[in-house]
Amino acid sequence: MSHAYVLVEHTDGALDEVTAELITAARAFGAVSAVVVGAPGTAAPLAEALAAAGADQIVAAEGADVGERLVLPAVDALSILASSNPAPVLVPSSPAGDEIAARLAVRLGSGVLCDVVGVNADRTAQQSIFGDTISVTAAVGGECPIYAVRAGAVDAESRPGAGELVTLELPGAGEKDVRVTGFTPAERGERPALAQAKIVVAGGRGVGSAEGFTDIVEPLADAFGGAVGATRDAIDHDWYGGQYQIGQTGVSVAPDLYIGLGISGAIQHKAGMQTSKTIVVVNNDEDAPLFEIADLGVVGDLFSIAPALTEEIKRRRQG
Incomplete structure (x- = not known):
């Protein structure tokens, strides 16, 4: 068989x-x-x-x-x-x-x-x-x-x-085995693992600061029960942890829903997320390349749109 x-x-x-x-x-x-x-x-x-x-x-x-x-x-x-x-x-x-x-x-x-x-x-x-x-x-x-x-x-x-x-x-260890002599597990939060999440909310340079992630990106991800991701620019600015980088040199994701906040859409980032089933983009630049692959694009201020969406999702889930 x-x-x-x-x-x-x-x-x-x-x-x-x-x-x-x-x-x-x-x-x-x-x-x-x-x-x-x-x-x-x-x-x-x-x-x-x-x-x-x-x-x-x-x-x-x-x-x-x-x-x-x-x-x-x-x-x-x-x-x-x-x-x-x-x-x-x-x-x-x-x-x-x-x-x-x-x-x-x-x-x-x-x-x-x-x-x-x-x-x-x-x-x-x-x-x-x-x-x-x-x-x-x-x-x-x-x-x-x-x-x-x-x-x-x-x-x-x-x-x-x-x-x-x-x-x-299983056979025991051989001479070529790498042995673990110490181990400190990474702290795992309540959010799903980024690579396996069905919903991902990602922030880019347009988020503006580390506070933008904690005040805007994270609440929206938590309202959906999703994971948080970030672009290389955001990581390089120390706005979020490097393990959350999405892209060619980071994590590849393919969620049911991807929401990009303040992300222009460099090819390196698109390489790690464009197989997402539904892509939603919020950016105040109507010429941002990420709009080219978006299923829904919103041209506007993410600092107004994202909190409003967060509250609406919470309201509908509570109702």
């Missing part, structure tokens, strides 16, 4: 949203084996949610030292599985995911496609390239083609699977 492997992303005992998206995409190839890499006992609490998302098989790839190692445990797990029973492999497109994909391609002797936005049953994939200005269909060789799929590019569709739980004992 045709099948595919999916690398499960999980945080603090819960599935990341991208996992359901990967499982949905992998159904194009047949049955889905969801591979959970972690310390002993990691997979069992995730089994019910994975089965509900559509996993036909859940592979508990666990080892006592996984938490002290970087990247290679996932590479080990996927290469062991795909070597014995070849099939396509899907991983999330991220700094870690892209490295896992590359290392896995070398081990398996198969090609890899990064920044994928869709896969097909014939093992081809859609990619959005050259700063998301061109869409192409690509294919690579090998028995186990590897796809690094962009978060938010595939709409997750829950379709319950059998969820059969099997175990895979």
Whole structure:
């Protein structure tokens, strides 16, 4: 039976949203084996949610030292599985995911496609390239083609699977392993992660200051239950944290709704957000390039429009 492997992303005992998206995409190839890499006992609490998302098989790839190692445990797990029973492999497109994909391609002797936005049953994939200005269909060789799929590019569709739980004992660390000697987790707020958010409100140079983000951008994002993003200009001015930069050298987003406040629309920023399903732009410059790809453009003062929109969203949600 045709099948595919999916690398499960999980945080603090819960599935990341991208996992359901990967499982949905992998159904194009047949049955889905969801591979959970972690310390002993990691997979069992995730089994019910994975089965509900559509996993036909859940592979508990666990080892006592996984938490002290970087990247290679996932590479080990996927290469062991795909070597014995070849099939396509899907991983999330991220700094870690892209490295896992590359290392896995070398081990398996198969090609890899990064920044994928869709896969097909014939093992081809859609990619959005050259700063998301061109869409192409690509294919690579090998028995186990590897796809690094962009978060938010595939709409997750829950379709319950059998969820059969099997175990895979991982090999221990080797001489080439990078070991973690200390770890301080990043503080995670109540907003959704930027790369996976369904609604993103982004601010640019037109926001004017750090206070513009706290007083204008953040309240609107919170009214929608969305994430906050920023342009390179805003980051360079120290108005917002660098981890929230959207663009070619930052985070790529593809939310259901993107709202850009005071953003002119440099190509580097557009490259990271123009696959958003609905784009709304507010800017007092009617010639701003971001209007060219907007579904709705508002020429006006964001300092009046955004707070009014925030209050209207709050009113409708309370009503």
